[in-house]
Amino acid sequence: MKKFMNPFAPSRYLPEKASQIKEWVRMRHGLGDDVVVAVSELACRDYGCPDIETVIGIMRPGEKIETIRVHKPIVDIERDDFK
Amino acid sequence: MDSTPVFLLTGFLGAGKSTLLNRLLSDPEFADTAVVINEFGDVAIDHDLVRAGKTQVVRSTTGCMCCTAGSDIRTTLYELQTLAEKGEIALRRVIVETTGLADPAPLINDLIPGGSPAVGLRDHVVARNFALAGVVTLVDIETGEAAIDNHFEAMKQIAFADRLLMTKTDLVRDGGSTEGVALFRTKLANANPAAQIFDGKTSDFNPSMLFQARAYVPASLGDDVIAWLALEEAVRAEKPRAHGQTGAGQQAVDRHGDRIRTFTLIREEPVVPAAFRKFMGLVSAAAGPRLLRVKGIVSLSDDLTHPHVVHAVQHMVHPPRKLHAWPNEDHRTRLVFITDGIDPEPVQKLFVAALDNQPSRVYRRFTDLGSGLKNLFHAAVTRPKRDETRKMENS
Numbered sequence: 001m002k003k004f005m006n007p008f009a010p011s012r013y014l015p016e017k018a019s020q021i022k023e024w025v026r027m028r029h030g031l032g033d034d035v036v037v038a039v040s041e042l043a044c045r046d047y048g049c050p051d052i053e054t055v056i057g058i059m060r061p062g063e064k065i066e067t068i069r070v071h072k073p074i075v076d077i078e079r080d081d082f083k
Numbered sequence: 084m085d086s087t088p089v090f091l092l093t094g095f096l097g098a099g100k101s102t103l104l105n106r107l108l109s110d111p112e113f114a115d116t117a118v119v120i121n122e123f124g125d126v127a128i129d130h131d132l133v134r135a136g137k138t139q140v141v142r143s144t145t146g147c148m149c150c151t152a153g154s155d156i157r158t159t160l161y162e163l164q165t166l167a168e169k170g171e172i173a174l175r176r177v178i179v180e181t182t183g184l185a186d187p188a189p190l191i192n193d194l195i196p197g198g199s200p201a202v203g204l205r206d207h208v209v210a211r212n213f214a215l216a217g218v219v220t221l222v223d224i225e226t227g228e229a230a231i232d233n234h235f236e237a238m239k240q241i242a243f244a245d246r247l248l249m250t251k252t253d254l255v256r257d258g259g260s261t262e263g264v265a266l267f268r269t270k271l272a273n274a275n276p277a278a279q280i281f282d283g284k285t286s287d288f289n290p291s292m293l294f295q296a297r298a299y300v301p302a303s304l305g306d307d308v309i310a311w312l313a314l315e316e317a318v319r320a321e322k323p324r325a326h327g328q329t330g331a332g333q334q335a336v337d338r339h340g341d342r343i344r345t346f347t348l349i350r351e352e353p354v355v356p357a358a359f360r361k362f363m364g365l366v367s368a369a370a371g372p373r374l375l376r377v378k379g380i381v382s383l384s385d386d387l388t389h390p391h392v393v394h395a396v397q398h399m400v401h402p403p404r405k406l407h408a409w410p411n412e413d414h415r416t417r418l419v420f421i422t423d424g425i426d427p428e429p430v431q432k433l434f435v436a437a438l439d440n441q442p443s444r445v446y447r448r449f450t451d452l453g454s455g456l457k458n459l460f461h462a463a464v465t466r467p468k469r470d471e472t473r474k475m476e477n478s
Contacts, residue, residue, distance in 0.1 A: 012232055012233045013232055014231070014232055014233065014234070014235055014238055015231065015232070015238060015274075018235075018238075036306060036309075036310050037310075038307070038310035038311055038313070038314040040186075040188075040235065040239075040311055040314055040315070041235035042186070042318070055314060055318055057310065057313065057314035057317060059310060059313060059314075064317075065313060065314065065317040067314070067317055067318060067321065074235060
């Protein structure tokens, strides 16, 4: 069967965008090197749940993890979402 | 008592997980292996595509990761343990095949010490009798890079692996060159420096290498992996919210189904091979990377006794593979689609128009899909016409 290639397929560049979001969160919250920031995109396929959201975890040593939920896919997140 | 090793077999849609499973299950070395197929989609077609033989194959669900409904992997393992203790099955290892869209973090948290807390007898029995012994991630060399760039799940599947298997590498060896394979291997090594990387198409490759029990140590895989596991557990532990509700003060969102969609096309009558090829070519051309996955069983009109398995991944439509026999009494053509932002309706209409051989409707339905790839369309529909003309002239 013939294979079709689409050279114009758009890319979301997720690894780069995740790194950028970590930087924005670090700057916004003034986080030091001892704080771990995790970024994850969670998808839910059950009826009524948000289709996709970005969850950011701020992990300060000895403290409960602080989570920030942004109801957007990672690719749509902007610096202003953390104001 | 030694724990039964559990292996997670993951990889983005179309990476070749079911193919590898079939190969494993035909190997006597993998007798007494239970397979748990973690499916996504409204038709459990993976069941039919895995040749089970005497292997214990069970189905589990992914659950919902953004709220409280977790996966049911512990329940499934508990049931397997119960069967083993009754002597109804022999259990030397368990392989959990995840859906291609799975985020591995919740499953891994359910299977490692220090992950999700045990909350009842069932969870304690599972923790005592099973141990996560490896995460194997398959990466399709043709579509893997695009998957990593576009789907967060694909990125995490690679990061969580302690064994990475490059698949379909034979398709990129141009004149025997291995340059493309070496380049891809380097990219994977950059993404996950701790994982061992295998090439599934080399002569010395043996799948059993991937499923030798070892200790799965998330800490050895880097800070991101540890952070994702912690974040997943924190999200799960947050105040439960029912499906369909957003938290107080959060932006109300009504968007479920806006992006990732799964749907099934079913046809009672056998399909004409040329018409089916036309349909697959058109839908692939129109949808491109938004066509995440198509898999299914097809009844072709020129070979009713043998079903054909079809696979398409994004823009790649693979040749149908003939099975020796139908897996059960259901002899209908069944195609499961997983798409990114494509509604079922235009695909369904294109399916009907193409298989009913209605060229004018096919054109309309094709443009409904929104690609505007008219040249491809004309190439696809005019070629059969010329063939038909030739046939008529020859008859």
